[in-house]
Amino acid sequence: MEKFDVIVIGSGPGGYVAAIRAAQLGKKTAIIEKYSTMGGTCLNVGCIPSKALLDSSEHYYNITKSVADHGIIVGDVKFDFSRMIERKGEVVKANTTGIEFLMKKNKITAYQGVASFENSNTLQIALSSGEKISIQGDNIIIATGSKPSSLPFIKIDKKRIITSTEALSLKEQPKSLIVIGGGVIGLELGSVYSRLGTEVTVIEYLDRIIPGMDDDLSKELQRVLKKQGIKFNLSHKVSEVKADKNKVVVKALNKKDEEISFEADYCLVAVGRKPYTEGLGLDKIGIEVNKLGQIPVNEHLETSVKGVYAIGDVIKGAMLAHKAEEEGVFVAETIAGQKPHIHYKLIPGVVYTWPEVAGVGYTERELKDAGREYKSGSFPFRALGRSRASGDIDGLVKVIADKSTDEILGVHIIGARAADLIAEGVVAMEYRASAEDIARMSHAHPTYSEAIKEACLAATDNRSIHS
Ligand code: FAD
Numbered sequence: 001m002e003k004f005d006v007i008v009i010g011s012g013p014g015g016y017v018a019a020i021r022a023a024q025l026g027k028k029t030a031i032i033e034k035y036s037t038m039g040g041t042c043l044n045v046g047c048i049p050s051k052a053l054l055d056s057s058e059h060y061y062n063i064t065k066s067v068a069d070h071g072i073i074v075g076d077v078k079f080d081f082s083r084m085i086e087r088k089g090e091v092v093k094a095n096t097t098g099i100e101f102l103m104k105k106n107k108i109t110a111y112q113g114v115a116s117f118e119n120s121n122t123l124q125i126a127l128s129s130g131e132k133i134s135i136q137g138d139n140i141i142i143a144t145g146s147k148p149s150s151l152p153f154i155k156i157d158k159k160r161i162i163t164s165t166e167a168l169s170l171k172e173q174p175k176s177l178i179v180i181g182g183g184v185i186g187l188e189l190g191s192v193y194s195r196l197g198t199e200v201t202v203i204e205y206l207d208r209i210i211p212g213m214d215d216d217l218s219k220e221l222q223r224v225l226k227k228q229g230i231k232f233n234l235s236h237k238v239s240e241v242k243a244d245k246n247k248v249v250v251k252a253l254n255k256k257d258e259e260i261s262f263e264a265d266y267c268l269v270a271v272g273r274k275p276y277t278e279g280l281g282l283d284k285i286g287i288e289v290n291k292l293g294q295i296p297v298n299e300h301l302e303t304s305v306k307g308v309y310a311i312g313d314v315i316k317g318a319m320l321a322h323k324a325e326e327e328g329v330f331v332a333e334t335i336a337g338q339k340p341h342i343h344y345k346l347i348p349g350v351v352y353t354w355p356e357v358a359g360v361g362y363t364e365r366e367l368k369d370a371g372r373e374y375k376s377g378s379f380p381f382r383a384l385g386r387s388r389a390s391g392d393i394d395g396l397v398k399v400i401a402d403k404s405t406d407e408i409l410g411v412h413i414i415g416a417r418a419a420d421l422i423a424e425g426v427v428a429m430e431y432r433a434s435a436e437d438i439a440r441m442s443h444a445h446p447t448y449s450e451a452i453k454e455a456c457l458a459a460t461d462n463r464s465i466h467s
């Protein structure tokens with residue numbers, strides 16, 4: 001039986017990064033992936049394909065809606081939906097084969113098959129060929145990720161009632177689409193189709209969209225997406241979803257308990273994801289998942305079984321690729337005897353709509369609930385030269401700082417390139433900068449990043465220069 005220092009189950013951003021870091025640290029490492037391509041949810045049916053379609057649909061939207069304002073006259077603009085989907089596939093392939101290359105480069109043994117525990121240091125792999133083999137590891141890292149979740153009364157038929165996975169590979173552009181869930185997936189994929197001309201209707205249980213983000217961002221995003229054509233039904237409780245060959249009917253109760261009926265070509269169910277542990281044989285080693293289906297871990301991300309670790313979507317915390325990556329590095333370094341650290345509050349969250357939305361640290365709602373004294377400063381993009389030049393004037397930056405020390409407690413951005421801008425907030429908070437520290441740093445002009453400086457000026461002493 002082949003023996004390894006470290007075996008990783010799952011090749012998503014948690015698993016493949018853990019494997020590379022373990023190999024860098026001199027560990028004999030293996031990785032097991034049940035699918036024929038590496039990269040997990042993120043590369044195959046998550047982050048990468050969704051961003052490819054967001055970029056394609058954004059080009060189309062801009063050509064049809066905003067370039068005329070720049071004096072660019074275009075003729076009859078059409079799009080080829082199947083080419084968009086095909087291109088997305090090419091982008092995915094380039095990324096997944098890149099991971100295969102990285103496995104080889106780092107001399108990581110890769111198995112394609114389903115892994116399950118025989119005992120705490122032995123795994124059986126049901127290889128794609130049908131053969132079963134066993135391998136042993138001193139340390140095993142579970143990085144099996146997550147799957148879309150649904151509501152108990154909804155039957156996902158994958159034809160008309162779909163999850164994000166199917167929404168990324170539709171054969172036709174829907175004329176109309178109901179999205180259940182105004183969270184990250186619902187709004188990103190809702191944006192893709194809305195930009196292409198699909199009539200998109202969002203049904204959200206809560207009274208706001210993107211509930212994990214600061215309330216000001218959620219209000220502003222709703223305002224802008226509404227302007228782009230997406231219809232919102234907040235505080236609606238879905239009660240029934242039924243499909244026939246050609247359409248879907250969704251029933252929901254509004255605030256007044258009245259039943260409203262919606263009809264569309266397709267219904268995307270985007271109400272969250274659940275950890276994936278099926279077939280792993282956790283019972284064989286005495287690991288019990290919690291009520292949410294997550295594998296419980298301690299502060300070293302070790303499970304109740306010594307030498308068995310778990311990372312990424314399968315454990316508690318944000319279901320984000322970069323969180324999984326940090327945990328992959330953390331566990332590999334822990335196994336190698338190092339003392340790594342993850343500052344979970346400084347893991348940024350991003351929504352890749354346009355405008356993009358990004359946040360790090362505490363939201364105002366969290367600080368209010370915790371009774372912490374704070375001050376905040378905002379700056380609207382429409383007051384920024386760079387935004388006026390490009391035409392991206394929607395959105396704002398909000399910086400929240402401790403009332404007495406001025407230490408930055410949260411940075412929240414909705415606007416052009418927020419996804420990239422948020423890195424400044426992360427660096428500032430990692431080094432425990434005050435709002436005034438950032439306000440006194442030179443920010444190149446004209447750039448979108450000046451909005452962060454201005455919001456810091458506003459938070460420092462209400463002394464923003466340009467608003
Ligand atoms: P996964 O990526 O889910 O990988 C787990 C892997 O384990 C899978 O390949 C699975 O096949 C394999 N596996 C499971 N069980 C076994 C077994 N028994 N044996 C062998 N292999 C097994 N996050 C972001 O940060 N940014 C984004 O822009 C973003 N966009 C997203 C868009 C969509 C549509 C979706 C669905 C998700 C998105 N996410 C995004 C979330 C991100 O994809 C996940 O947080 C991330 O993939 C989690 O990584 P992971 O390594 O924990 O698990």
Ligand code: NAI
Nearest residue numbers: 181182183184185186203204205270271272273319350351
């Ligand atoms: P989510 O948690 O972001 O949003 C789910 C939404 O559905 C919430 O607004 C919730 O209130 C709503 N909801 C729940 N039950 C409902 C019901 N019965 N009726 C109507 N609405 C209901 O989950 P989502 O969008 O499915 O994404 C799953 C995970 O994938 C997220 O945790 C996210 O972190 C990750 N992801 C990250 C992306 C990114 O980083 N850009 C992109 C896409 C996904």
